[in-house]
Amino acid sequence: MAKDYYTLLGLPRDALEAxxxxxxxxxxRQLHPDVSxxxxxxxxxxxxxxxxxxxxxxEKRQVYDRYGHDGLRGASGQSGGGxxxxxxxxxxxxxxxxxxxxxxxGRGGQRRAQRGPDLAAEVAIDLEDAATGLSTEVPYQVAAAxxxxxxxxxxxxxxxxxxxxCRGAGRVQQITRSPLGExxxxxxxxxxxxxxxxxxxxCAVCRGDGRVVQEKTLRVDIPAGIHDGQRIRISGExxxxxxxxxxxxxxVRVHVREDERFAREGNDIFSTVDLTFTQATLxxxxxxxxxxxxxxxxxxxxxxxxxxxxxxxKGMPVLQGRGRGDHRILVNVVLPRRLNDEQRRQLExxxxxxxxxxxxxxxxxxxxxxxxxx
Numbered sequence: 001m002a003k004d005y006y007t008l009l010g011l012p013r014d015a016l017e018a019x020x021x022x023x024x025x026x027x028x029r030q031l032h033p034d035v036s037x038x039x040x041x042x043x044x045x046x047x048x049x050x051x052x053x054x055x056x057x058x059e060k061r062q063v064y065d066r067y068g069h070d071g072l073r074g075a076s077g078q079s080g081g082g083x084x085x086x087x088x089x090x091x092x093x094x095x096x097x098x099x100x101x102x103x104x105x106g107r108g109g110q111r112r113a114q115r116g117p118d119l120a121a122e123v124a125i126d127l128e129d130a131a132t133g134l135s136t137e138v139p140y141q142v143a144a145a146x147x148x149x150x151x152x153x154x155x156x157x158x159x160x161x162x163x164x165x166c167r168g169a170g171r172v173q174q175i176t177r178s179p180l181g182e183x184x185x186x187x188x189x190x191x192x193x194x195x196x197x198x199x200x201x202x203c204a205v206c207r208g209d210g211r212v213v214q215e216k217t218l219r220v221d222i223p224a225g226i227h228d229g230q231r232i233r234i235s236g237e238x239x240x241x242x243x244x245x246x247x248x249x250x251x252v253r254v255h256v257r258e259d260e261r262f263a264r265e266g267n268d269i270f271s272t273v274d275l276t277f278t279q280a281t282l283x284x285x286x287x288x289x290x291x292x293x294x295x296x297x298x299x300x301x302x303x304x305x306x307x308x309x310x311x312x313x314k315g316m317p318v319l320q321g322r323g324r325g326d327h328r329i330l331v332n333v334v335l336p337r338r339l340n341d342e343q344r345r346q347l348e349x350x351x352x353x354x355x356x357x358x359x360x361x362x363x364x365x366x367x368x369x370x371x372x373x374x
Contacts, residue, residue, distance in 0.1 A: 002069045005051035013065070017056065024052040116143070116241040116248035123252055125222060127259040131291045131316055133224035138252055140218060143211040143239040149203035151240060153210035160197035165189050170196040195242065211240050220252050225267065225319035228256040261289050267325030269315045272332050275303060280333045290314050290327055297329065307331040 006013050009023040031038070031045040038044075054060045054072065064072055121140040145151030154160050162168045166189035176183045188194040202208030218237055226232075231251045238248025256264075263270040273286055283301035287294050290311065297309060308330055315325025339347065 003047060005055055005064065008047050008051040009055065011055075015055075020052065020055050024048065024056075115246040116239040118248040119238045119250055121218070121250055121252045122255060123220065123222075124255040124257055126257050127262060127264065128291060129222070130226050130254075130256045131224060133222055133226075133317075135219060135221045137217045138220050140216060140250065141213055142216050142237075142250075144214045144216070145240045146203060146206035146210055146212050148205040149210060151210045153199050153203055153206060153208045153242070155201045155203050158201045160195075160199045163189060163192035163196055163198050165191035166196060168196040170194040210242050218250060218252075222254060223319060225317035225321075226254050226256070227319070228254070230254055262291075264316065267316045267318055269325065269327045270330065271327070272330045273297075274332050274334045275299060277333060277335050280304070280331070288329060291316070299331070303331055303333070305331060305333040 006015070009015075009020065009027065011019060011023055015023075027048045028045070031041045031048060054064050060072065119140065119142060121138050123136060123138045125134065125136070146153070149156060152160060163170075166172050170189055170192065171186050171194065172189050174185045174187070176185065189196070192198055199208045203210070206212050216237075218234060220232060220234065222232065231253050234250040234252065236247045237250040240247050261271060269291060271288070273288060275284065275286070279286075280299070280303045281301065283299060283303070285296050285298045288297045288311075289295075292314060295311070295314075297311070299307075299309070308328060311327040311329065313324045314327035317324050336343075
């Protein structure tokens, strides 16, 4: 079922033209595939553009308000979303200027600068580094502008000529006529590949591409509290555009190594501590490793297996927020496996002297376990 155009733009049905333009501008910036990381951004972007094309045209809007999508499908030259996506670039040129999103052709045969592709890099850090944040260097390969030809792709001393097929626009249009009206299809120029220019004497170093592959190192500031698998976007450090233009971005995926001492759940840290039978019975103090270093933790006499100790505010920092999670310690009581005759006799004697009050429960094991992982 087709979505309501007003709902797509978040507007009331009596919205003014200026409101429609403002709403479209905000959503286009948010959802354009070159900008957004959302998996359905491209599809939503197309829907928003379709809604704008209808609501910004007074005649189409009147038809839509009166008859809905069925009215648009029956109107001449409109087939319910069969509009020219190639002309969307003109809308962005009018709203944002030629360099906002890059790529595509504009009015008057003028071609806007292309945008270089984004690239992905990876870095692995320890859990303790994720807790404090750090600045680290990330090596990666990138297509950078050729120094010999300054990114033009042409041999030094020569220049590229304007493409005769698209006349420098980088895109060509094909018009198909049908009983329902004219359909315009816009695509990349097959002669120049969208560059708008033809290089007759290419640079010997980059072979006309204007780019060469280089090894680079990027310093990345990783914020405290980052989670495994999250990405950090570094603007303008990606691949250069062929023939010049905007540079793409780098998306650094951060992998947080597992720590054998801790398990992480959200912003909380979990660990276990082993107490001997006598330590748990008589009470003790044990050195516990935490993200802030070793810490002395006291356990009262009669500590039971499954007892949970919570160190408030000793977990992971809240990413881009305030405060920290907790460090939750689960107690495991270790029982002796081998006893000599004298030790066994002493334990048997102790058991005869203990009554039910000594074993009075103060909570079930499973309730404590649930509390530990709450």
